[in-house]
Amino acid sequence: MDKIKIAMAHRGAGVAPVFAALEGGYYRENGLDPELVFYHGHSNSLKALIAGEADFTNAVGAELLLANHRHGGDAVVLASAIACSAQQVAARAGINSRADLRGKRWGVTFRNDADECAIIMAFDRWGWNVAKDIEIVVVGNEGKRLDLLLDQSKVDVAIMHAPETYQAPKYGYHVVEDFGRLGVAFQNSCAAGTRRFMTAHPDVGLRYVKAFCQAVHRFRSDVEFGIHVLRKYSGESDTEILRPTWVLFARYMSDMMFPNLEGIRNASAILHRVGALPGPVAPEDAADQGPVIRLEQEGFFDELMGVSAVGNAAKV
Numbered sequence: 659m660d661k662i663k664i665a666m667a668h669r670g671a672g673v674a675p676v677f678a679a680l681e682g683g684y685y686r687e688n689g690l691d692p693e694l695v696f697y698h699g700h701s702n703s704l705k706a707l708i709a710g711e712a713d714f715t716n717a718v719g720a721e722l723l724l725a726n727h728r729h730g731g732d733a734v735v736l737a738s739a740i741a742c743s744a745q746q747v748a749a750r751a752g753i754n755s756r757a758d759l760r761g762k763r764w765g766v767t768f769r770n771d772a773d774e775c776a777i778i779m780a781f782d783r784w785g786w787n788v789a790k791d792i793e794i795v796v797v798g799n800e801g802k803r804l805d806l807l808l809d810q811s812k813v814d815v816a817i818m819h820a821p822e823t824y825q826a827p828k829y830g831y832h833v834v835e836d837f838g839r840l841g842v843a844f845q846n847s848c849a850a851g852t853r854r855f856m857t858a859h860p861d862v863g864l865r866y867v868k869a870f871c872q873a874v875h876r877f878r879s880d881v882e883f884g885i886h887v888l889r890k891y892s893g894e895s896d897t898e899i900l901r902p903t904w905v906l907f908a909r910y911m912s913d914m915m916f917p918n919l920e921g922i923r924n925a926s927a928i929l930h931r932v933g934a935l936p937g938p939v940a941p942e943d944a945a946d947q948g949p950v951i952r953l954e955q956e957g958f959f960d961e962l963m964g965v966s967a968v969g970n971a972a973k974v
Contacts, residue, residue, distance in 0.1 A: 659691045660862050665703035665712035666696045669892050671820050671907050673716040674884075675739050676740065677891040679873035681882070687872075688865035699799065700772075701725060702852070713855055714866055719845025719918075720772040720925040723939055732853040734917075734946040737867045739874045740846035740910045741918035743776040743837035746818045746967055748826040750810050756784065756835060764792045765813035767799050767806070770934035773817040776837050776844065778928050783840060806831060808898045821894050821903040838910060845921035846910070856946055867949035868958065871915050875962055878911040915953075917945035 662685075664676055664754045676694070679685050685692045697703040701720035702962065704795075722733050753824035766773055766858075774918060781788055795813055797806040807816040818826055821942035823833055849870040853960055856863040877884045884904045885897070893902055924943035929935040953959065 659686070659689055659869075660865075661691045661693065662714060662862065662866065663693050663695055663712040665706045666694050667698075667700040667703040667715070667717070668823075669696075671892065671903050672718070672735050672740075672744065673890060674869055674877055674887055674907065675847065675849070675873045676716045678877040678887050679869045681887050681890065682873055684869035684872040684876075685866075688863070688869045690865055690869060701768075701869055702735060704731070705729055706733075706746070707850065707852060709775065710852075710854075713862075714849060714851045715874060717848055717850040718772045719848065719922045719944070720775045722845075722848075723926055723929055723944055724770070724923070724934060725832050726939075726944065727935055732823055733850055734856070734944055735845060735848045735853050735922065735948050736854055736856075736863065736917065736946055737849040737870050737915045738845060738912070738918050738921075739848060739870075739915075740907070741843060741912060741914075741921050742846060742910060743779065743840060743844050744819065744846050744907070744910050745776050745837045746820070746823045746833045747774060747815060747835040747837070748818045748823065748831040749815045749834045750806070750813075750831055753814060753834060756879060759815055759834060760786065760791050761794045762792060762814035763812065764812075765795050765797050765807045765809075765816040767797060767803065769794065769796060770929065770932050772846075772925070774932070775925055775928045776817065778932070779842050779844065779924065780835070780837050782838060820906050821888070821892060821899050823906070824899040824902050825894075838906075842924065843918055843920035844924055845918045847891075851945065851946075856948075862951045864952060868953060871913075871950070871953065871958070872909055872962065874915065876912075878908040881908075884908060894951040898905070913959070915959075917941075917947055919945060
């Protein structure tokens with residue numbers, strides 16, 4: 659059994675693949691003994707990954723690109739659970755349409771992060787301009803996230819990540835837009851490691867990716883298991899919030915699993931545009947498709963999705 663450390667940015671639904679792999683026994687099935695180490699946000703979990711304090715993490719493409727730039731890192735996306743924006747736009751009472759969102763105070767925890775990338779991608783398609791059409795209010799992260807983002811004295815509109823989407827009504831906010839409907843490639847929830855680790859321990863890396871893929875498939879296809887994972891690890895116990903959270907993420911997730919190169923390219927282009935990166939990053943420099951390609955070649959996905967069993971039954 660190989661011991662591994664996994665840096666965790668939070669306990670939200672976006673990192674559910676890690677918890678699903680743990681709860682489903684997929685790490686141990688693949689000879690891995692995981693230790694989860696919790697940090698405050700993706701910037702810190704990725705910093706730990708790059709520093710060698712952890713072997714893997716569940717990340718977001720934009721945050722990975724920023725961390726590599728800030729820390730001279732070699733972090734790479736190894737497998738993808740979600741390859742589109744997975745944020746919703748919540749607004750206070752009286753703001754009921756896209757047009758109503760214009761000219762309002764939009765709350766974010768930080769500038770130039772994955773949420774701002776999602777805002778810019780949406781605005782590009784709406785024909786809006788972040789600098790002209792809204793006011794960005796940075797609320798920081800010194801306190802409970804929803805208390806900061808949904809403070810009506812400072813913020814009219816905020817970006818939500820489920821289950822926050824379904825918790826927002828308790829604060830007097832409701833969902834007006836869903837960025838997931840844009841259909842734009844964006845590397846969201848993903849397994850990440852470093853090229854150093856993958857070069858030194860390719861077998862461990864392959865087994866980690868296999869466990870991740872098994873977990874994503876089980877989470878999105880087994881409703882009871884998926885909701886159980888969210889209830890146990892997210893801290894949310896209300897079934898009326900957990901149910902729609904699972905449905906939303908199960909719909910966002912894909913069994914393709916390949917790192918989404920177009921999604922990384924889009925994030926890189928936007929981060930360069932806002933000055934967060936000195937230049938665009940070639941998506942191949944921030945992804946390692948090798949493990950998923952090998953699993954595909956070995957027939958892993960045929961077995962995972964039941965094709966092998968159907969083929970054998972047909973021969974009988």
